[in-house]
Amino acid sequence: xxxxxxxxxxxxxxxxxxxxxxxxxxxxxxxxxxxxxxxxxxxxxxxxxxxxxxxxxxxxxxxxxxxxxxxxxxxxxxxxxxxxxxxxxxxxxxxxxxxxxxxxxxxxxxxxxxxxxxxxxxxxxxxxxxxxxxxxxxxxxxxxxxxxxxxxxxxxxxxxxxxxxxxxxxxxxxxxxxxxxxxxxxxxxxxxxxxxxxxxxxxxxxxxxxxxxxxxxxxxxxxxxxxxxxxxxxxxxxxxxxxxxxxxxx
Amino acid sequence: xxxxxxxxxxxxxxxxxxxxxxxxxxxxxxxxxxxxxxxxxxxxxxxxxxxxxxxxxxxxxxxxxxxxxxxxxxxxxxxxxxxxxxxxxxxxxxxxxxxxxxxxxxxxxxxxxxxxxxxxxxxxxxxxxxxxxxxxxxxxxxxxxxxxxxxxxxxxxxxxxxxxxxxxxxxxxxxxxxxxxxxxxxxxxxxxxxxxxxxxxxxxxxxxxxxxxxxxxxxxxxxxxxxxxxxxxxxxxxxxxxxxxxxxxxxxxxxxxxxxxxxxxxxxxxxxxxxxxxxxxxxxxxxxxxxxxxxxxxxxxxxxxxxxxxxxxxxxxxxxxxxxxxxxxxxxxxxxxxxxxxxxxxxxxxxxxxxxxxxxxxxxxxxxxxxxxxxxxxxxxxxxxxxxxxxxxxxxxxxxxxxxxxxxxxx
Ligand SMILES: Cc1cc2nc3c(=O)[nH]c(=O)nc-3n(C[C@H](O)[C@H](O)[C@H](O)COP(=O)(O)OP(=O)(O)OC[C@H]3O[C@@H](n4cnc5c(N)ncnc54)[C@H](O)[C@@H]3O)c2cc1C
Numbered sequence: 001x002x003x004x005x006x007x008x009x010x011x012x013x014x015x016x017x018x019x020x021x022x023x024x025x026x027x028x029x030x031x032x033x034x035x036x037x038x039x040x041x042x043x044x045x046x047x048x049x050x051x052x053x054x055x056x057x058x059x060x061x062x063x064x065x066x067x068x069x070x071x072x073x074x075x076x077x078x079x080x081x082x083x084x085x086x087x088x089x090x091x092x093x094x095x096x097x098x099x100x101x102x103x104x105x106x107x108x109x110x111x112x113x114x115x116x117x118x119x120x121x122x123x124x125x126x127x128x129x130x131x132x133x134x135x136x137x138x139x140x141x142x143x144x145x146x147x148x149x150x151x152x153x154x155x156x157x158x159x160x161x162x163x164x165x166x167x168x169x170x171x172x173x174x175x176x177x178x179x180x181x182x183x184x185x186x187x188x189x190x191x192x193x194x195x196x197x198x199x200x201x202x203x204x205x206x207x208x209x210x211x212x213x214x215x216x217x218x219x220x221x222x223x224x225x226x227x228x229x230x231x232x233x234x235x236x237x238x239x240x241x242x243x244x245x246x247x248x249x250x
Numbered sequence: 251x252x253x254x255x256x257x258x259x260x261x262x263x264x265x266x267x268x269x270x271x272x273x274x275x276x277x278x279x280x281x282x283x284x285x286x287x288x289x290x291x292x293x294x295x296x297x298x299x300x301x302x303x304x305x306x307x308x309x310x311x312x313x314x315x316x317x318x319x320x321x322x323x324x325x326x327x328x329x330x331x332x333x334x335x336x337x338x339x340x341x342x343x344x345x346x347x348x349x350x351x352x353x354x355x356x357x358x359x360x361x362x363x364x365x366x367x368x369x370x371x372x373x374x375x376x377x378x379x380x381x382x383x384x385x386x387x388x389x390x391x392x393x394x395x396x397x398x399x400x401x402x403x404x405x406x407x408x409x410x411x412x413x414x415x416x417x418x419x420x421x422x423x424x425x426x427x428x429x430x431x432x433x434x435x436x437x438x439x440x441x442x443x444x445x446x447x448x449x450x451x452x453x454x455x456x457x458x459x460x461x462x463x464x465x466x467x468x469x470x471x472x473x474x475x476x477x478x479x480x481x482x483x484x485x486x487x488x489x490x491x492x493x494x495x496x497x498x499x500x501x502x503x504x505x506x507x508x509x510x511x512x513x514x515x516x517x518x519x520x521x522x523x524x525x526x527x528x529x530x531x532x533x534x535x536x537x538x539x540x541x542x543x544x545x546x547x548x549x550x551x552x553x554x555x556x557x558x559x560x561x562x563x564x565x566x567x568x569x570x571x572x573x574x575x576x577x578x579x580x581x582x583x584x585x586x587x588x589x590x591x592x593x594x595x596x597x598x599x600x601x602x603x604x605x606x607x608x609x610x611x612x613x614x615x616x617x618x619x620x621x622x623x624x625x626x627x628x629x630x631x632x633x634x635x636x637x638x639x640x641x642x643x644x645x646x647x648x649x650x651x652x653x654x655x656x657x658x659x660x661x
Contacts, residue, residue, distance in 0.1 A: 015270055030270035070282065077286060187290045189324030189337040189347075192283055 001056035001149065003046045005080070005115045006102055006132070007039040008091070009064060009071045010122040023216045024093075026122070035071045038117025040184040042177040045147055046115055047079045047185070053149075057081045061105060063098055063205050064091045076195035077187035083198070086205035093123070093214035099131035100208025107136060113154070116176040118143045126176075133174035141169055143178040271535075274569045279576060280342065287343045291350035294323060299354035304621040306483040312357060313483065314438065321392025325351070325362055327370035334374065335387030342579035345524035349575075352525035353532045356631035357484030359525040364434045365389060367518035369396030369443055372460055376502035376510055381462065385441070397439040397465075399430035399489050400511050406432075407644050408659075409445070410455035410508050414491065416446035422498035424461065429490045432638070436487025437472045439465050443502075444491070445511050455508035461500045469494040481634040516589045519639050520582060523575045523595035526603035526635060527568060529628045533603075533610035534564045536624050540614050551613070560609050567602040574598060590652040597645035604632040 011017060011031040018027040035043065043060065050056045060075040062068040063086040072083035086101050106114055114136075119126030126142075133140030145164070146157035154169050159178065187195075229235045229242065243250045263282065268275035277285060298316060306313050320326060329344035330336035339347075344366075352359035370389050373381055388394040405411040414428025426446055436442070442463045449457035463470060469492040478486060502510075538561060541552030551557050574595050581587040607629035611618040619626055636642050651657050 029267050032269055073282070074286060077290075186294050186323055187286065188322065189287055189290070189328055189339060189343075190332075192286045192290065193337060193339070195286075196283065 001050065001053050001113070002109075002111050003049065003056065003058045003113045003115060004061055004106055004109065004111045005039070005042050005046050005058065005075070006061045006063075006128070007043065007071055007075060008036045008117070008120045008122075009033050009062060009068045010036040010120055013121055019217050019219060023218065024214055025217060033067070033070070035074060035184075036117050036120045036122070038119060038121065038177055038179065040117075041179055041181050042115040042117050043075050043078060043080065044182040044184040045177055046113075048182055049113075049147070049149060050079075059084065059109075059111075061086065061102060063088055063101055065089060066202075069200060069202075072200055073195050074187060076198045076200070077191040078185055079191060081198065083200045085200065085202045087202050088205040088207060092207060092210055094210040094212055095125045095127035096131055097208045097210045099128050099135055101205040102128070103132050103135035104206045105203070106132065112171045113149065114138070114172070114174045116174070118176045118178045129174055129176040136174070138172055138174050139169045140174045140176075141167055142176045144175050145178045145180040147175060147177075147181060273565065274573075276569070276572050276576070280346075281340075284340065284343050284346060287339065288346040288350060290323070291325065291347050292353070294319070294325075295350050295354040295358075299351075299358055300624075303355045303358075303483060304624075304627065307355070307357075307627050308482070308621050310478070310482045312361065312438065312485045316358070317361075317392040317395065320362065321390060324390070326392055327366040327374075327386065327390050329366070330370055330374050330386065330390070334382055335390040336370070337390075340579070341520070341582040342576060345521060345575055345579045348521040348525040349528035349531070352528035354528075355483050355627065356525065356529060356635055357481050359521075359528070360434050360481065360484050360634075363518050363521050363525070364398055365392075365396060367521055368398035368514050369441075371517045372398075372443055372502060372505065372510070372514050373462070375513065376460055376505040377462075378499070378503050380499070381502070385462070394440045395435055395438050397433050397435040397442050397487075397489075398511075398514065399433050399436075399442050399444045400515075401430060401432050403429070403431045407641060409511065410453070410458075412445065412447060412455070412458070414444065414446040415450075416444075416448050416459065416461060416501075418448065424496050424498070424500060426461065426463065426491045426494040426496065429488065431488050432475065433472075433487050433489050434638075435485055436489055437474050438485045439472075441465060442470070442489060444489075458505075458508050458510065460502040460505035460510055461496060462502065463491075463494060463496055463500060467494050467496060480630045482630075512589070515639055516592050519592045519596040520575075520578065520587075522635060522639055523571075523578065523592070523599045526596075526599040526632065527571045527575060529632055529635075530564070530568050530571065530599075530603040530606040533607045533625045533628050534561070534568055537561065537564065537610035537613045540617075540623075544615070557613060560613055564606045564609060567606060571595075571599040571602055590648060593640065593645040593648040593652075596639060597642055597649070600632060600635050601642060604629065604636055607632055 011033055020027040046058045050058050058080045059082055060072055060080045061084045062072050068085055116129030130140050141156045143158055144156040145159050148155045152171055156167050158165050229238050263278050266278040324337040325347055328337040328339045328347055332338040348359055351362055373385050400409050402412050416424045416426045418424055442465055444461045444463045445458055447457045448459050471490045472487045475486040541557050542550050544551045578591055578595050607625055610625040611629050617623055647658050
């Protein structure tokens with residue numbers, strides 16, 4: 001069983017971030033970066049699958065500048081066997097450009113399963129996995145919350161509004177992973193030391209054509225401060241009037 | 251050669267941009283592995299320790315359920331070699347583990363310090379090959395828990411005076427009588443490293459030897475210390491040895507004199523210097539975040555000059571303390587550090603942490619007295635840390651002696 005997991009380096013979204021001066025991305029200074037959440041679940045699910053089967057290889061692939069090596073090494077410290085960096089000066093905004101480069105790397109790699117997060121938590125297009133599947137001509141199951149592999153077939157569960165569905169698919173295949181599948185393990189200290197010695201190959205990314213361009217990224221306008229009309233029951237008529245006439249919500 | 255040194259040693263990532271909250275860019279002085287290790291311990295503490303620690307503290311319970319995972323992740327004795335099942339980390343990485351654990355709670359860090367520096371270290375440094383092979387891998391996994399018995403009811407700062415006595419028998423076995431007080435992990439432990447005199451009339455402690463004593467041995471008893479107002483999420487116990495009979499191979503063959511337990515303390519104190527920084531960071535971050543959100547007189551309290559001075563003082567002392575420990579760690583790895591340097595670091599860092607915890611507690615106002623917040627717990631914990639592993643005063647005397655050449659220990 002050979003599994004590839006494609007992972008993205010994203011800023012820690014808990015910190016307050018700024019938009020870069022060119023208004024095309026996030027200002028990276030002061031930010032902490034990590035594996036995108038859903039990609040982390042995919043790494044954990046892949047490792048658990050390998051451990052359950054007792055054989056196989058898990059490979060992580062990340063596209064971007066050398067800063068992505070840190071998340072690749074983190075994945076290897078969790079137990080991933082080796083990694084590939086597809087080197088590019090920046091991560092393109094168009095998922096298609098990314099998917100093309102990933103597909104070129106994955107093609108002929110002999111992978112039984114190719115995993116992605118359901119979407120990256122920074123740009124949230126959620127398109128890369130499905131595009132790679134299309135480019136490779138493989139079946140694609142998105143947003144799996146459970147995954148099992150047996151007898152050359154995969155079974156996945158997907159959460160629906162108030163229900164769930166179970167699907168069976170042949171291998172090789174592409175799956176994208178939703179939360180709930182597995183909590184990523186903490187890299188053990190021995191794992192962190194061992195990761196130093198695991199192979200991390202760097203290759204130029206064969207980026208595909210970009211169909212769209214990112215014009216601007218902006219923060220939502222700050223909300224104006226509220227207005228206090230008065231206090232207690234006496235203020236109700238005025239409040240109702242303003243809601244009707246000014247806010248026009250009644 | 252120069253580039254080789256760069257990758258091999260610790261000029262980690264000078265080009266690294268500072269993270270928010272890391273004003274002095276101390277991250278850039280760490281290697282990528284050291285940062286990864288710190289982050290892994292940090293994530294563990296955030297998810298496993300912080301949600302439960304307030305309750306553990308109030309109930310006076312050490313969260314034993316965390317031991318197995320701490321062992322599995324490699325937090326115990328992490329600086330000891332891989333051939334004994336340990337992680338083989340640098341001293342700085344070991345220090346960072348302590349920092350992050352104590353950012354959670356001094357009791358959690360104390361558990362790990364005792365296990366790593368005071369139990370595994372003496373087995374490693376003074377034990378036979380059989381003892382090392384038998385104990386260290388199990389101790390690293392947390393399957394065998396240890397404690398360190400040096401202090402006695404009447405001999406705290408002056409352990410040379412101890413009265414616990416081990417008598418060698420005709421067959422080479424030993425019988426130990428006496429007792430120890432204030433022993434961290436004392437009631438949890440499977441084995442105790444017991445320090446005892448082996449000769450009568452020894453006043454200097456020259457005959458002190460270390461013994462690995464299984465706590466299940468007949469005549470060994472332990473009693474939980476009740477009524478603590480500090481380090482409540484930690485097991486602190488009294489040990490009594492009533493004709494405890496241990497075989498010849500219980501002795502740590504390479505231990506000899508008071509110097510041996512003091513070497514262990516030097517290891518532990520080094521880690522504590524980092525740990526105290528972790529407690530200080532926890533309090534500082536709590537005060538900063540509370541200060542930015544708590545509105546009084548129409549504005550966040552962090553916008554007032556008095557609170558900004560508090561925050562500026564806290565940050566300054568934290569940065570200084572981190573640099574002291576970091577430099578000390580690099581010297582430790584280079585094999586050049588001295589116990590006097592460790593005294594300076596332990597004394598300074600614990601002292602600034604106690605002050606920061608108190609100031610943070612005050613800045614929080616009334617909520618600062620709740621267990622739901624962290625500062626008062628750290629404040630109370632740090633009083634133990636101030637006292638154990640050589641009181642603040644004792645380290646003053648060690649430094650004073652190093653500076654003047656005059657010992658002030660006896661007056
Ligand atoms: C929570 C906790 C956990 C502990 N865990 C352990 C453990 O695991 N193993 C272990 O062996 N011990 C442990 N200890 C014991 C600790 O190391 C001792 O408490 C410490 O060494 C001080 O000894 P003492 O309490 O007897 O104080 P004393 O030595 O009686 O000191 C009392 C006061 O006198 C001062 N003083 C002492 N001598 C001098 C002097 N010459 N000049 C000026 N002032 C002086 C001290 O600074 C202190 O202020 C622990 C203690 C605590 C509180």
